Amino acid sequence: MSTIASSNPITKPQASRPFLAQLWDLLTKPSDRILEPDRRQQARFVSGMLVFILFAVTILIGNALRQAGAPGSTPAPVLVFVLAFLAAIYALSRTAHTELASILFIGSTAVNLFVIHLLNPESASVLYYLIIGVLFSGIILSVRTTAVLVLVIIVGMLAVQRLIPRTTDISGTVNFVAVISGMMLIFVQFRNTLENTRKNQITAALKEVETLNLTLSKTNEELVAASALAKESARLKSEFMATMSHELRTPLNAMLGFSGILLEGMAGEFDDETRHMVVRIEQNSQRLLTLINSVLDIAKIEAGRLDLVSAPMNLQKMVDGWHSQMGVLAEKKNLAFTTEIDPALPAQLYGDSERISQVVINLLSNAFKFTESGNVKLALKAEATTWQIQVTDTGIGIPPHALNYIFDEFRQIDGSSKRAYGGTGLGLAIVRNLCRMMEGNVHVASKLGEGSVFTVTLPLKPVPELEAELIAEGNPQ
Amino acid sequence: MTIPRTILEGWDVLVVDDEPDSLEVAARLLRHYGASVTTAINGQEALDAIKLSRPRVVISDLSMPVLDGWGLIYELKLNRATIDLPVIALTAHAMAGDRQRAISAGFHNYLVKPLTPATFIKDLLHLLIEIPEFAESLKEYSSV
Numbered sequence: 001m002s003t004i005a006s007s008n009p010i011t012k013p014q015a016s017r018p019f020l021a022q023l024w025d026l027l028t029k030p031s032d033r034i035l036e037p038d039r040r041q042q043a044r045f046v047s048g049m050l051v052f053i054l055f056a057v058t059i060l061i062g063n064a065l066r067q068a069g070a071p072g073s074t075p076a077p078v079l080v081f082v083l084a085f086l087a088a089i090y091a092l093s094r095t096a097h098t099e100l101a102s103i104l105f106i107g108s109t110a111v112n113l114f115v116i117h118l119l120n121p122e123s124a125s126v127l128y129y130l131i132i133g134v135l136f137s138g139i140i141l142s143v144r145t146t147a148v149l150v151l152v153i154i155v156g157m158l159a160v161q162r163l164i165p166r167t168t169d170i171s172g173t174v175n176f177v178a179v180i181s182g183m184m185l186i187f188v189q190f191r192n193t194l195e196n197t198r199k200n201q202i203t204a205a206l207k208e209v210e211t212l213n214l215t216l217s218k219t220n221e222e223l224v225a226a227s228a229l230a231k232e233s234a235r236l237k238s239e240f241m242a243t244m245s246h247e248l249r250t251p252l253n254a255m256l257g258f259s260g261i262l263l264e265g266m267a268g269e270f271d272d273e274t275r276h277m278v279v280r281i282e283q284n285s286q287r288l289l290t291l292i293n294s295v296l297d298i299a300k301i302e303a304g305r306l307d308l309v310s311a312p313m314n315l316q317k318m319v320d321g322w323h324s325q326m327g328v329l330a331e332k333k334n335l336a337f338t339t340e341i342d343p344a345l346p347a348q349l350y351g352d353s354e355r356i357s358q359v360v361i362n363l364l365s366n367a368f369k370f371t372e373s374g375n376v377k378l379a380l381k382a383e384a385t386t387w388q389i390q391v392t393d394t395g396i397g398i399p400p401h402a403l404n405y406i407f408d409e410f411r412q413i414d415g416s417s418k419r420a421y422g423g424t425g426l427g428l429a430i431v432r433n434l435c436r437m438m439e440g441n442v443h444v445a446s447k448l449g450e451g452s453v454f455t456v457t458l459p460l461k462p463v464p465e466l467e468a469e470l471i472a473e474g475n476p477q
Numbered sequence: 478m479t480i481p482r483t484i485l486e487g488w489d490v491l492v493v494d495d496e497p498d499s500l501e502v503a504a505r506l507l508r509h510y511g512a513s514v515t516t517a518i519n520g521q522e523a524l525d526a527i528k529l530s531r532p533r534v535v536i537s538d539l540s541m542p543v544l545d546g547w548g549l550i551y552e553l554k555l556n557r558a559t560i561d562l563p564v565i566a567l568t569a570h571a572m573a574g575d576r577q578r579a580i581s582a583g584f585h586n587y588l589v590k591p592l593t594p595a596t597f598i599k600d601l602l603h604l605l606i607e608i609p610e611f612a613e614s615l616k617e618y619s620s621v
Contacts, residue, residue: 249591253569
């Protein structure tokens with residue numbers, strides 16, 4: 001009954017609880033001085049049982065009044081006394097003294113039942129009710145107390161059987177009470193064991209959670225410390241980069257500035273031989289500047305300071321830009337320079353056009369540098385989830401052993417090619433670093449004397465059509 | 478497009494840099510185009526020079542001893558008499574975000590070293606022409 005009542009609020013709002021359920025709650029509400037949820041449930045159980053028994057006894061009184069004087073019936077005044085006594089115990093059960101109320105109830109019930117039996121020794125049935133006491137004790141009191149109670153009841157019944165000669169044979173009742181009590185004891189013990197196991201598990205789990213929390217907060221502290229250290233080292237690294245950049249550029253400023261002033265004729269004229277040497281100073285200074293910028297690029301990439309943007313890029317426009325920028329070189333060396341865009345590619349893709357241009361210009365510069373005759377081809381290709389930029393040349397090619405380290409920093413194929421072709425040895429390292437930063441990669445295939453193919457693979461991020469249209473409308477050119 | 482050698486004639490320009498070589502390169506380039514150039518080797522000297530003769534524009538390095546470029550712009554913006562004096566930063570720092578930092582500090586804009594004759598004067602004129610009071614006198618250049 002109480003479970004039905006207590007399950008009600010889940011299905012129905014509190015206000016619309018049925019009257020009976022509300023009455024039941026009111027009648028069995030435990031004292032506010034009992035705080036533990038387990039003990040409150042016990043108190044509710046005791047009060048609930050007593051309410052039920054009071055109700056039953058009242059009906060019994062009604063019956064007794066109707067059949068007053070009938071043989072075998074319990075006299076009404078006795079029942080009224082019992083009713084009053086039970087009511088007192090019920091009142092006690094509503095205070096904080098649940099256990100006292102239970103003991104009083106169990107004791108008085110046992111005494112009552114024996115008295116009723118002795119008043120009417122022909123009937124054995126009333127002694128069946130002794131099991132109520134056992135039930136109560138099993139739920140409210142300890143297993144040991146209940147076992148003692150069972151013993152007392154059975155001994156009591158046997159004594160009644162032995163000592164009162166007029167009594168009927170109550171051995172069946174004794175058997176019944178013994179068997180049910182035994183089962184009750186086993187059940188209660190079983191339930192207690194289960195509960196203890198559960199409590200132990202909860203305690204263990206709580207302990208584990210506590211240990212975990214401790215470990216976590218420790219790990220957290222370590223992480224915070226590590227991240228502070230990493231931040232500090234990143235800060236020092238960028239500070240160093242900034243200082244290096246400044247310190248290296250300052251003398252270059254003087255070199256480029258003065259050689260420029262001389263070459264512009266701002267400090268008067270001088271002969272061709274001198275001019276030629278000043279040009280060499282100027283060119284080497286320029287080369288040093290390019291080298292410094294490349295090293296800074298690598299350092300920035302490695303320090304994670306190079307921020308990538310992701311914006312819609314128009315592929316045709318980019319290809320046109322590269323073609324016009326590199327076309328001069330093609331003309332100079334009399335090479336054919338063709339570009340090609342796979343029609344399967346969307347017109348616009350998301351990406352960092354500046355960084356992609358840096359990659360492509362680097363690859364095209366290499367292609368033109370190492371190709372003396374034939375052609376250089378730039379092709380954009382679509383794949384399933386990626387797109388490719390392919391730079392193909394008919395140049396000197398790369399020896400197989402060099403393919404392994406061609407993307408490493410400061411590696412050129414050999415000293416002689418360095419002398420013949422110049423360059424910093426950083427171009428391809430920057431290309432690979434940039435490609436990886438853009439979640440892509442770069443590969444090379446080459447045959448010595450026939451040419452090379454560099455393939456850049458980047459993730460395909462098409463611009464949704466609607467957005468592409470809006471962009472096109474915004475930039476009518 | 479050649480820039481006339483008289484484009485900065487009549488301009489008083491103060492160049493501030495602790496590196497004598499950088500200072501001389503900038504001064505020579507400016508003088509080549511007709512400017513009359515005074516120099517200072519740190520922010521404090523620059524403040525003294527500005528008090529003596531008010532230049533039309535200041536071109537200043539950022540990292541300097543005694544008083545650096547940041548300190549110089551702070552002092553100039555603090556003084557009612559110099560708050561409108563255009564100051565262009567000139568630095569070998571080329572890290573991302575430096576330009577924005579310079580502009581928020583009060584510099585009109587920012588030129589990156591190394592200076593080369595081919596680009597310096599063009600870049601400088603580009604910056605000067607943005608300043609309304611100079612736009613008129615540099616019309617000659619903007620029409621080129």
